[in-house]
Amino acid sequence: MTGASANMQDLATPLVALTGADYVRVLHDAVAVAPATSEELAAVLLFAHKNHLTVVPSGGGTKQGWGHRVTPAIVLETHRLNKVREHTWQDMTCTVEAGCTWASMQAALAQHGQHVGLDPLWPDRATVGGIVATNDSGALRLRYGGLRDLIIGMTIVLADGTVAKTGGKVVKNVAGYDLHKLMIGAFGTLGVVTSVNFRLHSIPQCTQNFTVSAASAEPLGKLLLALLHGQLCTLAIQLRGSGAGFALDIRLASLAEVLRTQAPLLAELAQREGLTALPAEEEVWLAREQLFARDFACKGTMLPSRIARFAERVRAVGGESVTQASGIMTAGFAASAGERLSQLRAELEAARGSLMVLKQPAETNLDCWGTPPDSLPLMREVKRRFDPEGVLNPGRFLGGI
Amino acid sequence: MLSVAILAELREAVGVDGLITERNQLQTYECDGLAVLRSLPAAVVLPRSTAQLQAVVSLCARHVIPFVGRGAGTGLSGGALPDDRGIVISFARMTQILNTDIPNQRITVEAGVINAHVTQRVAATGHFYAPDPSSQTVCTIGGNVAENSGGAHCLKYGFTTTHVLELEVVLPTGNVVHLGSPTLDAPGYDLAGVFVGSEGTLGVASSMTLRIVRRPETVQVLLAAFDSIAAAGQTVSDIIAASILPAAMEIMDRLSIQAAEAAVHPHYPECEALLLVELDGPAAEVNLHMEQVRALCKGNGAWEDRLAQSEQERLLVWKGRKAAFAAAGRLSPDYIVQDGVIPRTKLPVVLDEIAAMAAATGLRVSNVFHAGDGNLHPLVLYDRSIAGQEEIAIDLSMRILHLCVDHGGSITGEHGVGREKQQAMGYMYSEPDLDTMQRVRCSFDPENIANPDKLFPRPRLCGEKTGKYTPHPLETAGVAEFF
Numbered sequence: 001m002t003g004a005s006a007n008m009q010d011l012a013t014p015l016v017a018l019t020g021a022d023y024v025r026v027l028h029d030a031v032a033v034a035p036a037t038s039e040e041l042a043a044v045l046l047f048a049h050k051n052h053l054t055v056v057p058s059g060g061g062t063k064q065g066w067g068h069r070v071t072p073a074i075v076l077e078t079h080r081l082n083k084v085r086e087h088t089w090q091d092m093t094c095t096v097e098a099g100c101t102w103a104s105m106q107a108a109l110a111q112h113g114q115h116v117g118l119d120p121l122w123p124d125r126a127t128v129g130g131i132v133a134t135n136d137s138g139a140l141r142l143r144y145g146g147l148r149d150l151i152i153g154m155t156i157v158l159a160d161g162t163v164a165k166t167g168g169k170v171v172k173n174v175a176g177y178d179l180h181k182l183m184i185g186a187f188g189t190l191g192v193v194t195s196v197n198f199r200l201h202s203i204p205q206c207t208q209n210f211t212v213s214a215a216s217a218e219p220l221g222k223l224l225l226a227l228l229h230g231q232l233c234t235l236a237i238q239l240r241g242s243g244a245g246f247a248l249d250i251r252l253a254s255l256a257e258v259l260r261t262q263a264p265l266l267a268e269l270a271q272r273e274g275l276t277a278l279p280a281e282e283e284v285w286l287a288r289e290q291l292f293a294r295d296f297a298c299k300g301t302m303l304p305s306r307i308a309r310f311a312e313r314v315r316a317v318g319g320e321s322v323t324q325a326s327g328i329m330t331a332g333f334a335a336s337a338g339e340r341l342s343q344l345r346a347e348l349e350a351a352r353g354s355l356m357v358l359k360q361p362a363e364t365n366l367d368c369w370g371t372p373p374d375s376l377p378l379m380r381e382v383k384r385r386f387d388p389e390g391v392l393n394p395g396r397f398l399g400g401i
Numbered sequence: 402m403l404s405v406a407i408l409a410e411l412r413e414a415v416g417v418d419g420l421i422t423e424r425n426q427l428q429t430y431e432c433d434g435l436a437v438l439r440s441l442p443a444a445v446v447l448p449r450s451t452a453q454l455q456a457v458v459s460l461c462a463r464h465v466i467p468f469v470g471r472g473a474g475t476g477l478s479g480g481a482l483p484d485d486r487g488i489v490i491s492f493a494r495m496t497q498i499l500n501t502d503i504p505n506q507r508i509t510v511e512a513g514v515i516n517a518h519v520t521q522r523v524a525a526t527g528h529f530y531a532p533d534p535s536s537q538t539v540c541t542i543g544g545n546v547a548e549n550s551g552g553a554h555c556l557k558y559g560f561t562t563t564h565v566l567e568l569e570v571v572l573p574t575g576n577v578v579h580l581g582s583p584t585l586d587a588p589g590y591d592l593a594g595v596f597v598g599s600e601g602t603l604g605v606a607s608s609m610t611l612r613i614v615r616r617p618e619t620v621q622v623l624l625a626a627f628d629s630i631a632a633a634g635q636t637v638s639d640i641i642a643a644s645i646l647p648a649a650m651e652i653m654d655r656l657s658i659q660a661a662e663a664a665v666h667p668h669y670p671e672c673e674a675l676l677l678v679e680l681d682g683p684a685a686e687v688n689l690h691m692e693q694v695r696a697l698c699k700g701n702g703a704w705e706d707r708l709a710q711s712e713q714e715r716l717l718v719w720k721g722r723k724a725a726f727a728a729a730g731r732l733s734p735d736y737i738v739q740d741g742v743i744p745r746t747k748l749p750v751v752l753d754e755i756a757a758m759a760a761a762t763g764l765r766v767s768n769v770f771h772a773g774d775g776n777l778h779p780l781v782l783y784d785r786s787i788a789g790q791e792e793i794a795i796d797l798s799m800r801i802l803h804l805c806v807d808h809g810g811s812i813t814g815e816h817g818v819g820r821e822k823q824q825a826m827g828y829m830y831s832e833p834d835l836d837t838m839q840r841v842r843c844s845f846d847p848e849n850i851a852n853p854d855k856l857f858p859r860p861r862l863c864g865e866k867t868g869k870y871t872p873h874p875l876e877t878a879g880v881a882e883f884f
Contacts, residue, residue, distance in 0.1 A: 172551060172771070175818055177842075182841070184591060352583050375578040384844075
């Protein structure tokens, strides 16, 4: 049952009993509820589960448009679960509630010179829970890995109200299944994450940014591979491409004395491709966010050796792209590119990659996910076991999950 | 016992030379590295291909026969212990390296390929495969994937799960599926992430695509001798606090130093605690960081610090460390290796408590540990021939694990739960946590035939209700009904 067919006031009354009247809001065709604890959240989910009510968990709302559209009866807001609960800086771990914004978490951790080594989109508004659900990551992935490498434990609430802990608070731990990996990138279809344990890294003492520009992507692709196989202290690398040309941004991180010796080495590597490395501003690393101003925004995945080729392909369709060295591209296109995105997807899939459509104009109807993998039946079975009534974000995920 | 008809089907699947049923030959497979637990399987099969493997698993699914995969049988928690009604699937004949992609730093191997052979294959281009369990010269990648193996260098480089990109898996239903992808962030659930470390309970992997890593420009190993484990432990914390991320940090106590010295003569200094710090990376960075590390060692009272002067010396240092378990045999006729994890800062207090617990039982416990990530390997030394001592040793080793959990840690950092630590899982996780894992298990293996009666506290069938019911706090408070 979705909100449209329920009487909103009738729906609100039992929720008020669970969280208090101050935290339930009747919307046009749904009810928003903001629980304060995992247990309250569990009670809300159990209520939805028993009454077959569609639930959409919501953090900062920055990525609610990603995946297929879901019409909720209950919008489950996490903004009251917003605390950095523990920062055991000597052990370099922390526990953060899901509704905490990324930036406020990082500000708390920075007091001890530490951070979660991940640079997601819109950190001022995006919450830990939403970033986990969508498995977002930026160029720092090269050095620190993705969320699957940084998360060591979680508290999750399943659709039937089961509150479960997975993993723990130590970095090395092989006891039981890594259930937290299952929740990362699951778009809230298996359960609601209420808190996350991260492993932390020291914030680099000294960094330096460089940009190498070229009219075509090919020499930059070669330089990118040379850097991946080389010995420079690269913290992040990304290839930007647009109608104006291409740029490879490189961020080095080490001790100041070391960086003094590394800058000339980078210049030399660039020189070999007939290119010049120039100092760059910090802002180049925000380029990914700007692509979401376009009509279409996509996430492409590819092998590192194909980055330059696909950056050229995106430009040929009139798009702009920012691709991390690990092979994850964000691309923006004008509405006119719509037809050609299916072709681009086919090419990426043929190269063992993928294309996810994150944003599209209301009038187009591209599948968000692309060709499902041969493990789709297994994914469906996992979904069925975790959420038998299908109340959590039904239909949002690939294959109609 | 398997029926004649089933044996004929197995023979059909893997060929006459791929099936073992003779009792004396089966004995090779009756235990893994946890030799105290033994059980003779009904049959052993040695498939040569994914197709043969699939045929075997399909047969198991049809007849509801338990099966367990087996690489080299070096696991330390009884994960490869056979079921006496079941089949052991050996990967000894699936040892092909299928593809090497140096530009993208990836390699695809069959499950029976030996860990060290992966590095050997890519060494010429300056690459290596990072996970390095002490048994790496014999253990297989398939076993590493099942156990999510670690090693000394996972402090910096991560575990097996960090390095597995794609898996070809034969599910307990007999279906072959691909989990993950050679590219990152494949759309869909991260089933590869759940499969790695599932200890054979979700199916068997036939091949896998792994990430390989460029070899660092410089590697340096420092040995520092301390008068107490606490001082060595403090140095570890200080190094981390100085924003240095070593490739490895290991501590050995006096007993384990003696054992290693006797076994492989690594020329360790004689001391109460030996700290081994390996730094790698660009030469300029390693040199500066090593100066800092040496200063921190001195500051904490290290009376000797010695930098390995050559690659040979460095390898010898590691040989001593990696021989530590086997060398325990020189200290005592029998021993149990444990694998607890604690938050790094709890090292001094937990080690004191372990020493007190050991003293109370009259048994000796030697300690070797991956200090950088708080992974302890206490070795409980005992003599089986003395009546009752084995029970005391087992009890002590389990109490050590409970102690790790009490201090916010884990019962296993890299050896797995297997048969050995099933009950300790119930100490570490609550019923809802385990039930949630069971939902995954039942999605993959509804008939409970993939390595049954491992990992979980007791065998539980899909759909069965939890034995003991514990009311949820909200329920007790009258806020919600039955969870």
